[in-house]
Amino acid sequence: MLSFAPFISIEIAVLVLAAMVIILAGLVVYLAIKLSRLTRGASGTSLEAIIAELHTGQQLHQKHIHALQETTAGHHARLSHTIRGVSTIRFDPFQNAGQQSFATALLNESGNGVVISGIHARDGVRVYAKEVQNFVSERELSESETEAILAARTKL
Numbered sequence: 001m002l003s004f005a006p007f008i009s010i011e012i013a014v015l016v017l018a019a020m021v022i023i024l025a026g027l028v029v030y031l032a033i034k035l036s037r038l039t040r041g042a043s044g045t046s047l048e049a050i051i052a053e054l055h056t057g058q059q060l061h062q063k064h065i066h067a068l069q070e071t072t073a074g075h076h077a078r079l080s081h082t083i084r085g086v087s088t089i090r091f092d093p094f095q096n097a098g099q100q101s102f103a104t105a106l107l108n109e110s111g112n113g114v115v116i117s118g119i120h121a122r123d124g125v126r127v128y129a130k131e132v133q134n135f136v137s138e139r140e141l142s143e144s145e146t147e148a149i150l151a152a153r154t155k156l
Contacts, residue, residue, distance in 0.1 A: 079109075080108065080109045080110070081108050081109075081110075082108060083106045083107065083108055083113060084107070084108060084109060084155070084156055085105065085106075085107040085108070085109075085113075085152035085153055085154075085155045085156040086104070086105070086106055086107075086152055086155065087104070087105050087148045087149075087151035087152035087155060088102055088103070088104040088148065089102065089103045089104075089144045089145075089147050089148045089151065090102050091103070091144045093119060093121075094121065100120035101117070101118055101119050101120045101144075102117065102118050102144075103115060103116070103117045103118075103142065103144040103145040103147070103148040104116045104117075104148060105132065105145070105148040105149045105151070105152035106152070107132060107135070107149070107152045107153065107156070109156055110134065111132065111133070111134045111135035111136075111153065112132060112133055112134070113131075113132050113152075114129055114130065114131055114132060115129070115130050115132055115137065115141065115145045115148055115149055116128070116129050117129075117130075117142065117144070117145055130145065132149060135149055135153055137149075
């Protein structure tokens with residue numbers, strides 16, 4: 001038979017072990033209550049139901065994100081073809097009309113569009129339109145038209 005007499009008496013050891021068993025039993029009951037509350041949820045639903053609901057919501061959000069990405073790509077493709085670079089240069093070709101003439105460039109991101117010029121003279125107004133491809137025109141451009149194209153290009 002073992003003897004703990006020199007160190008501790010058997011009665012004290014039993015009391016310490018009994019106290020530890022009571023404390024551990026209390027902790028087990030406390031954790032069981034916490035686990036029950038966790039799996040039951042605040043609204044009385046189970047943790048599995050909550051996880052399934054979150055998973056369904058996440059899948060729905062993924063579908064919305066994909067749809068938004070497709071819509072954004074479509075908008076970007078269409079915007080690259082819209083007129084975004086606009087510039088007007090006023091000038092006086094005859095030095096007597098007070099800058100009533102103009103050159104206006106209307107370009108998209110690729111440099112495609114038109115440059116429109118209006119020449120104001122005493123006998124009337126003449127309007128010219130020249131197609132622009134990649135920021136250049138097949139037609140000869142005046143200095144004001146070239147300046148309008150360059151100014152529109154810097155706004156892109």
